[in-house]
Amino acid sequence: MPIEPVIYKSTMMRRIRHLLDHEGYFEIMTPILRKFPGDADRPRLQLMDGRWLRESSAFALRYNLQFTPAVYEMGPSFRPDELDATHLPEFTMLDLYKRDATIDEMLDLATRIVSEFYPGPIEVLSFGELIRKDLGIDLFSDEHSAMKLVGAFQEMYNDYEISPLWLIDRYITENVEPLSKDRCVVVTDFPLLPEVRAKRRPGTAAIVDRFEILIDAIEVVHGYTDEDDADRFEEQARRLNSFGPEDQLMCELMRSNTVPAASSGFGIGIERLCRTALGLDTIEVFRTARPFSRS
Secondary structure, eight states: OOOOHHHHHHHHHHHHHHHHHHTTOEEOOOOSEESSOEETTEEOEEOTTSOEEOSOSHHHHHHGGGTOSEEEEEEEEEOOOOOOSSOOSEEEEEEEEEETOOHHHHHHHHHHHHHTTOOSOEEEEEHHHHHHHHHOOOTTTOTTHHHHHHHHHHHHHTOSSSOHHHHHHHHIIIIIGGGGTTSEEEEEOEESTTOTTBOBOTTOSSEESEEEEEETTEEEEEEEEBOOOHHHHHHHHHHTTOOOHHHHHHHHHHHTTSSOSOEEEEEEEHHHHHHHHHTOSOSGGGOTTGGGOOO
């Protein structure tokens, strides 16, 4: 008898909570309503009273690292996405943060969670090596490689106005995600562009501590180490026109030592992980109680 997707999702969330509780993480509930609109690269849905619905619990969750060293939340998030096989306007995210954690520690934990529901082998792909092979740009040692990469994407897609983050997202969608067709792939060695709040890896020119886990051409997990220098955090986010009000607030909290500067974390799209685990063609089946929703 086929597994009911809604019940499978509930079982998955229970198992993840059990694993994280055993690892010493505390589940924290953060506000869904926000007073800031986000930015061009992280748009939010607005309510009629002027407030906004969160697209992620990341910053609010990280705020709680001042109280306990390891936190997570599994709850609803909202984005103004068109409904399709991999996007829902309202979806469930696991966001997780740990104080003073390394990117390798986060990747190990994320891989163990995914392995609970994906039985196959997990391969590794270096984004930096792919860029070096395809575009001849050395993100590991060329100090000018970040801007060279932006220029290469602008020329490739003949678009000089759109955000560089959207350009690299298109490249990932067209050239990286298909490499995970019918398999699970951990992508490492990312440039700064996909996550301007990530910490540059020591000894490299333009590689940051970030990873993604792709299953069957779908991004299921993304994780990174936070930039722990507030000035550098602000400079690189502003340079790419991706510095919003919550970024400003986080920098102030870091400078006042209210929030620990050194931390790492990751996010998992629960419906996407369910889809890959069940071999479904779409996540639309997880729109529960649809008669009560306009989404």
